[in-house]
Structures are given as structure tokens and as C-alpha cells.
Amino acid sequence: MTPPPRDILLQGDCIEIMRTLPDACVDLVFADPPYNLQLQNELIRPDSTRVAAVDDAWDKFDDLASYDAFTRAWMGECRRLLKDDGTIWVIGSYHNIFRVGAIMMDLGFWFLNDVIWHKTNPMPNFRGTRFTNATETLIWAQKSQAQKRYTFHYHDMKALNDGKQMQNVWRIALCTGAERIKGADGKKAHSTQKPEALLHRVISASSDRGDVVLDPFFGTGTTGAVAKKLGRHWIGIERDPEYARIAQKRIDAIPQIDQPDHTDTPAES
């Protein structure tokens, strides 16, 4: 059998590409799928400026049933590609995470935590009609209830949290400023680029050096960039050629680090 690819960006439809990869070839999955936001009208701030909406074609679905079918397809492939001691992270908002979570349970995943990304600088609710939506939700799951072993660097996380056990609420800022990748027009290159700090915590908590991390919705490559910085191998899949080009350039600019190493003992469930 041919060895699985590593440290590579595959450009194309993630479901089709995952079907070409062998069973049980990755240690960790991080997935940031479309949220299916269904925004109705444009939103104006109190100062009369317009909020840049997420109106990308990749976030459009005909209905909930087609979103569900899409979710089952890519999630099922992720489960097949995961090693039997691997885990998966999926991030979403209240628009999609409940459907995604229910489908994960249906496919046999067994949840370890729901983790709340509490944004330190969220956009307010300008009209005063709801509570400020300051969070996104991550689901961390193993492949099955029966799974005996998975990687969790408990002590590293505890040390990161001033010596106290780390909770499932993470206060991390939005990706802005120099970290946010801009296009030639000076606008953000991707609507939903995630902060590296978020991926840093995910990858360092739940994988070892030398592990393979798969991201089926690679976007501008945050997962690959952080994986490379942390000495993990990575596989990125991205449908949009422009996003893929940006991601490849971004990751190529990061220097390769030394050989694999294990820094903490894995937890068992």
C-alpha cells in the first residue's frame, strides 16, 4: 500500500479527495465546515456603516436536508481516515453546531468535551435585539464509545492555565491585525480565518509531535501553519484555488523545526 501523503495541500472537493485516502491514516482531525448562516438582510451599524456579511457561495445550502447530507458525507470520511486512537475537533456556531453534533453522535463518535471559544472582542449586537453572540462551539470527540486510548496533554494544559485544570471555556481574541491575511485589495482574504491561538491549543492538547493532522476545510491554512510550527505533519484539503494558493505560500514561509518528540504522557479514557 502506498503511504498516505503528508505535509501536503490537496486542492479540490474534500469528500472526493478523502475517498482516495486509506483508512486510519491520520491522528487528529480539525474541521471548520461552512456554518450555513442564512443571513436575511444587510446589517447597518449605529454609525451608518455596513457590516461586511459572510455571503460567500461556499456557505449557501438549499435547505437543512442538503446541509445534513453534506455533513454526513464529509464527517463519515473523516471517521474512516482517523486512526482508532485518534480524535476529531469540529467548530461551529449556533447556526450549525447542533445539527453537526447530532450527526456526529449518529455516526458513532463519542464526545469528550464541548469547548466554548469565548471571544474577547466580539462584534456587538448593534440593534439591541439579542445577547451579544460572543462564542463559537467546538466539539472534541473520539471515534467510538469503546475507544480505549486518545492523546490529551493534561499537564501541558494545566501549566498553560496557571497550574489549574483547564476548563472547556477558552478566552481567545478574534483573528485581526497583522495575523489576518489580506488580499491585494487590502480586504480580508477569507471571511472566517481562525486565530492561530485557537489551533495552537487544539493541536498541542490532543496530538504528539510527528502526528498527522487533517483539515478538510483548509481555507487559508491556519491548521497547517500551526501544525508545522508545532512539529506535526498535516494534510489540508481546500476547494478554492485562491485560498489554496494563499495557504501554500503562508506555510512555505514557516521554517521547518526539528524531529518529532513526545512531551507528555497520553491520557486514557
Added chain:
Amino acid sequence: MTPPPRDILLQGDCIEIMRTLPDACVDLVFADPPYNLQLQNELIRPDSTRVAAVDDAWDKFDDLASYDAFTRAWMGECRRLLKDDGTIWVIGSYHNIFRVGAIMMDLGFWFLNDVIWHKTNPMPNFRGTRFTNATETLIWAQKSQAQKRYTFHYHDMKALNDGKQMQNVWRIALCTGAERIKGADGKKAHSTQKPEALLHRVISASSDRGDVVLDPFFGTGTTGAVAKKLGRHWIGIERDPEYARIAQKRIDAIPQIDQPDHTDTPAES
């Protein structure tokens, strides 16, 4: 038609009882359904004392399908009983909230917020195998996407939050100490009693004085107790006679307050 009941505890199966109530008779629903926790083994503290787990008979379901069917049944009745300008709150943990949320969307509910109850004093993960599970999730939803109007006391919430817009993350302590109702044996009377502070925020944010609040899983009556203190009418449904007895006694001990009043202008969607 007979007027709907008010300020009353109905003892029995919530689905059967809700079916006897007329359409559109309540302004607000708060529901804390069984969590379907699937604890495989008893949880043991490091000092070998046993943690009282949620293993009551009412929390067992054969499988995910029966939990879904149960959820659709009670949730559908709640939707029928809600007025067309009403909203519903449902609380759950990562064990059940994803299924509950997906079913709510399927039934036509339109989400306003997911609210994170961030416990200030959560139980640690004794074995160091996961992140501390410090949260529960509430879904706040209106009946349909087309719904034009609902109650939200934006300014009251803002005032409660030092003059800044309140976020969807609420730091509230677990229900302990004197507030936690004990049985004759000195043990907690109910395994999942919610803090009154949580219900206070829910009810004061999304209802007016004189409104009717329905809780189909009344337990020891926290919703009714807070509703009475805030000058709201309430309808509680509880299957367990002992819980119902405790709840009735608890609410009877609260003095009736003055006549209805509106303290803030309702938001419109």
C-alpha cells in the same frame, strides 16, 4: 373555551398533560429535560469516595432514537402552547443539547441565541482525562423564522452588566448551600436543581410581569419559585410525586407580590 390554568402544578406525564391545554396559552417556556447521560462506570474521586451520579430512572433511554422521539413529542407540544410572540428556553449539556437543538430546528423554531452557563464552581475532572466541563448550554428560540415580535428587556440586561451589552456567556454559581433543597436524609432532593439566579435572568430578560411561564420538567420548582418572585404566572408539570410535593411547598412559602406591571419596553425582532 375554558381559560388555561395559572399558578398551578400539574402532576403527571408532561406530554399527556400538555395535550390537554389549549393552543397559544403561554408567553414563555423554560425546559430542563432529562439529559440522557450515559455514564458507563461509577465516577470515583481520587480519595475513593463515590460521586453521586445522575442515574435516576427518569434519565434512562433505550437509545438515541427513543430520546429523539421523546424530545420531538414534548417539544412539539411546547411549540403549540406558545403564543405567536412567545419564546422558549431549553437547557442541556453536551450529552443531549445537540440532538435537542437539531430537533428544534426541524420543528421550525428559529434560534435567537445560544447562551453558555459558565459555572463559577464546576466539579473538576478528577482523572485528568478531559477539560473541566464547566458549562451547560441554553438555547433561546422564537417559534418561527417569520415571527416578528418577542420580548427582550435589553436595557435591563445591559444595566445588570455594568452598562455594557450583556453577552451570551453567563457566569453563575451552581446551586449549593442553603438554596439546594435537601431530603429527609440530608442528601440533595433532586440531582439537577438549577440555581435561581439562572432562572431569574431567563425570566426577567424574556417575559413581562403578568406573563405565563410554562415549565414541563418542573422538578423541585425553581422556575415557579422565581416566576412568583418576579410577578409572573406559572404552570409547572412534574411526573414525580415527591418532587411535585417539594415544589408545591417551596412555592407556597413565597409571598405573593403586587399586581402585574411592565418595567421595560419589549424589543421587536
Added chain:
DNA sequence: TATAAAGGTGAATCCGCAC
């Protein structure tokens, strides 16, 4: 050059009523 003021922006399911 240092400090202050002004401007920009973030996965957003963000108005109600009269005509």
C-alpha cells in the same frame, strides 16, 4: 517623536409601523 484623536472592523440568522 510622542501622544491623542479619528477611523475601521469582526462567521450576524440584528426594526416596526403606516400606507
Added chain:
DNA sequence: AGTGCGGATTCACCTTTAT
């Protein structure tokens, strides 16, 4: 049902421009 208008509505950053 669509349109138009009155009125109420924002937080934490970072970047750019002005003093």
C-alpha cells in the same frame, strides 16, 4: 406584499491621521 420613513442602536481592538 412591497415601500418608505421615523427612530433606536455598539464593544474591543488595531491602524491611521492629527496635534
